[in-house]
Every structure is written in structure tokens, then in C-alpha cells.
Amino acid sequence: MNGLYIHVPFCERKCGYCSFYSVAGREHEIDSWLDALELEAASPFCGEVLNTLYIGGGTPTILNISQWKKLFEIINRNFNLENLIEATVEANPNSLDDEKLKILADNKISRISLGVQSLNDDELKILGRLHDSYKALKAMEAVKKFNLMLNCDLIFAIPSQTLKTWSKSLKGVLNFADHVSTYQLTLEPETPLGKKYKNSDLNEDGYKFYRYVQYYLPKKNFIQYEISNFAPEGNECRHNLLYWNHDNVIGLGASAVSYIDGVRIKNPDNLEKYLTHDYVREFENLSGHEKSIELAILQLRTKYGIKINETLPEIIEKLNSMPEDLFIKTPERISLSKRGMRLGNSIWCELIDL
Ligand code: SF4
Known part of the structure; x- marks a missing residue:
């Protein structure tokens, strides 16, 4: 099994808790990023037969329609998609619309992973998300209109969150979702939220929310098939299963990681270097x-x-x-x-x- 992961390192704004590699307010550099990606894709892996594709970030849905067309041209020109069984795009409710969903659905995308995070407006504000619960519901509805599989990401242990608001968020996404991923809010010290809640014991609080999700989702036929992931049988994310089985995944884009036959190869967490091709990849050759x-x-x-x-x-x-x-x-x-x-x-x- 082979997968391709493309990291889109752009976001409209940085969320208060985010420690992923992405840059905010630099949409004017997306075209140059696509040029750099095109060069990288013409790599030793060019022509590789793919079973899964995952376009993550960052915020892939920040790309406009002509940028999506270019991205699909790059993928189609450099990889063989005849045996593709799953293709996912990560989406933000703030930048997902029908026009983008149509171009995704027309280009073999079968699954949207939507960063809902919560359906409580106060919690979304605390997280520093750009969308509110109404936008999240509209985005979920739109994904289902295009008959795409829908994963919803949700966060627990948010300051002020209660079991009641957590349960409402879970219940709300189940009206649309085919797969649910739940993550505990981690307060990384360098993030704005990490600094604000520096001395709190929020991370201790995660346990009760996690216990609740382990009890609630299986009752709704969403089986816990991985520590953070729940889905009815057959809806598991095939791309992520590649990582958990040490299968080969080619990673393209700034900060992307490849895993090829026991060797991990990391691109730099640095857009400037990526755009100017001024970088050396890090290689980690794992011993047996x-x-x-x-x-x-x-x-x-x-x-x-x-x-x-x-x-x-x-x-x-x-x-x-x-x-x-x-x-x-x-x-x-x-x-x-x-x-x-x-x-x-x-x-x-x-x-x-x-
Ligand atoms: S949208 Fe995602 S990647 Fe971008 S800042 Fe927010 S959490 Fe981070």
C-alpha cells in the first residue's frame, strides 16, 4: 500500500492553540508554493501507484478554484491514481463552499475532514477559530450534499467546556458525520492559549471527556478503532491506517514527512526555504x-x-x-x-x- 500526503502550509489566521506548521496571512505566496510543489513532485517517486491521497495542512480549502485546478494537474501528472481507494481533503468551515466542493468531488476526492472542533460558539471563540457553530453546520450539510464521506474533528478539555456542551457537540456532528476524530486540547507553551492558561491543570481534565466519548460514540455504532478515531465498520480512514502499519507514505510540501521502507524523510518547517529550494531534507534511518x-x-x-x-x-x-x-x-x-x-x-x- 502506498499513500501520498501533501501539506498545504497556509491558514487565514493562526488558532490560539495551534502548534502545526502553517503560516497566516500569506495567501499571495500560494502560487509560488504550487510551483515549488510541482518541482518536488517530479521526484524519484514520480509515477508511483497510489492507494490513498491526503491533502492536509494548514488549511487546504484556502486555495482558490484555479489553485485547486493546478494542484490536481500536479497530482495527475506525477502519480498513478488508477488504484486510488480513498482521497481526503482537510477543510475549514470558514473557507469551504459549494464551488470548492464541486471541484474536489470532480477530482476523485472521496472524503472531507472538517475542522469543526466544537459546536459551542464560546468554545470556538476561546480556541480562536474563525467559524461559529452555524458555519460548521452549514459546511457539514454542504459536504453531504456532494455525497462525500465526512470526518469531523472535535476538541475536548477546552477551557469552560462541560460534559453537557461536549455531549451537544458530539450529538450535533453525528447528524452528518461518517467518522469522528476527537483530540484533547494540548496547551503547547509557545502558543497564545498555552501562555494564557500556563498554570492551569486543564490537561488533567481531559479524562472525563474522553471517557464520555468512549461510552457515547460506540452506542451510536461509531467504534473506537484507534485512540482518537471512531467510525462505523468500513468507514475507517485508510490513509491513516498506512501510518499505523508502517506502510509507505510519500510526503510533499514544507514540513511534510515521508516514510519509505523504514526511512523517515522530513522536509523543513520553513516556507521560505521550501519556496527557494534552499533546504536539505532530514533522514532518519530506523534500526530494526x-x-x-x-x-x-x-x-x-x-x-x-x-x-x-x-x-x-x-x-x-x-x-x-x-x-x-x-x-x-x-x-x-x-x-x-x-x-x-x-x-x-x-x-x-x-x-x-x-
Ligand atoms: S486552521 Fe488548523 S492548521 Fe490552521 S491555525 Fe487553525 S488549527 Fe492550526
Whole structure:
């Protein structure tokens, strides 16, 4: 399986919590970015057969119609899409409209991942999002009008959020969504929100929201197939499954990461350097041992877990020494229980040190 990830590093404005690589207010540089991308796409991977495509960011929907046309020309000219099984575009409710949805749907895009984050206007303001709940609902409605699969991203542990507002947001997106991703708000110290809530214990509060989502979504047939992801059977994100299985993913664009046959290749988090081709990619060649540990951690994130006979004995031994209620064990596999998923970070810490 092969995937292509394209990172669009532009946003209208920076959200207060965001630590992803993106630049705000530089839409005038999108055409130059497309030129740089065109050069990068004509790389050793040119002609590669793709099974999945994921255009993320940043805010891909910031591109105008002629920029989308150019992007699809670049993809079609450089890759073979005959075996494509899924193509996702990340979208922001503020910059998604029918005209853009039409060009996406006309160019093999099958899935929209919409940054809803909350359906509570106060929480959206705290996060520094540009949209309100009405815009989010309209965007969800529009995606479904074009018969595209819809993932909604939601954030929990937002300052002032209660279980009631969290439950309303979840319920609201379920009227439209085919897939839900939920993330705990992380207060990175360098972000405006991180600075504002520097001394608070907000991160401690995430537990109850996460427990609630683990209880609520499965009742609605949204199975937790990964620590942050829920979907009815068959709606899982195929592109993300590539990462969790160490399959090959080609990454293009400033800050994109490729993973090819055990080698991780990182583009610079720097648009200027990317535009002027003035950069050297970072290569990380994982040793066999590192690869096995990383793969076990990635696979344990999913409901499928690890295959016992394909995993290093010391990993199995370590997992067997931890409390039983963290795991679901069969003779062939070990995966995390709901409680194990809640405590995933502590489990990874134990494995990383092996
Ligand atoms: S839209 Fe997404 S990538 Fe852009 S600033 Fe907000 S959170 Fe970050």
C-alpha cells in the first residue's frame, strides 16, 4: 500500500492553540508554493501507484478554484491514481463552499475532514477559530450534499467546556458525520492559549471527556478503532491506517514527512526555504529494533493491536507485566482495552525504553 500526503502550509489566521506548521496571512505566496510543489513532485517517486491521497495542512480549502485546478494537474501528472481507494481533503468551515466542493468531488476526492472542533460558539471563540457553530453546520450539510464521506474533528478539555456542551457537540456532528476524530486540547507553551492558561491543570481534565466519548460514540455504532478515531465498520480512514502499519507514505510540501521502507524523510518547517529550494531534507534511518518498537506502539493505538508472533519477545514480556485490565488478549493478538486506550501514553513510555 502506498499513500501520498501533501501539506498545504497556509491558514487565514493562526488558532490560539495551534502548534502545526502553517503560516497566516500569506495567501499571495500560494502560487509560488504550487510551483515549488510541482518541482518536488517530479521526484524519484514520480509515477508511483497510489492507494490513498491526503491533502492536509494548514488549511487546504484556502486555495482558490484555479489553485485547486493546478494542484490536481500536479497530482495527475506525477502519480498513478488508477488504484486510488480513498482521497481526503482537510477543510475549514470558514473557507469551504459549494464551488470548492464541486471541484474536489470532480477530482476523485472521496472524503472531507472538517475542522469543526466544537459546536459551542464560546468554545470556538476561546480556541480562536474563525467559524461559529452555524458555519460548521452549514459546511457539514454542504459536504453531504456532494455525497462525500465526512470526518469531523472535535476538541475536548477546552477551557469552560462541560460534559453537557461536549455531549451537544458530539450529538450535533453525528447528524452528518461518517467518522469522528476527537483530540484533547494540548496547551503547547509557545502558543497564545498555552501562555494564557500556563498554570492551569486543564490537561488533567481531559479524562472525563474522553471517557464520555468512549461510552457515547460506540452506542451510536461509531467504534473506537484507534485512540482518537471512531467510525462505523468500513468507514475507517485508510490513509491513516498506512501510518499505523508502517506502510509507505510519500510526503510533499514544507514540513511534510515521508516514510519509505523504514526511512523517515522530513522536509523543513520553513516556507521560505521550501519556496527557494534552499533546504536539505532530514533522514532518519530506523534500526530494526527501533522499527519494531515504533511499529508495536503504532499498532497498539488501533483496535487491531499487535500480532504476538510478529512482535519482539521483550515487548510481549513487557506488556504481560502490566495490569491485565489495560489489554484485550487472544492467543494471536494483544490490543488495548478502553482503559488501556485512556492510559496509552504511560504504556508507550514503558515500551520506548526497551
Ligand atoms: S486552521 Fe488548523 S492548521 Fe490552521 S491555525 Fe487553525 S488549527 Fe492550526
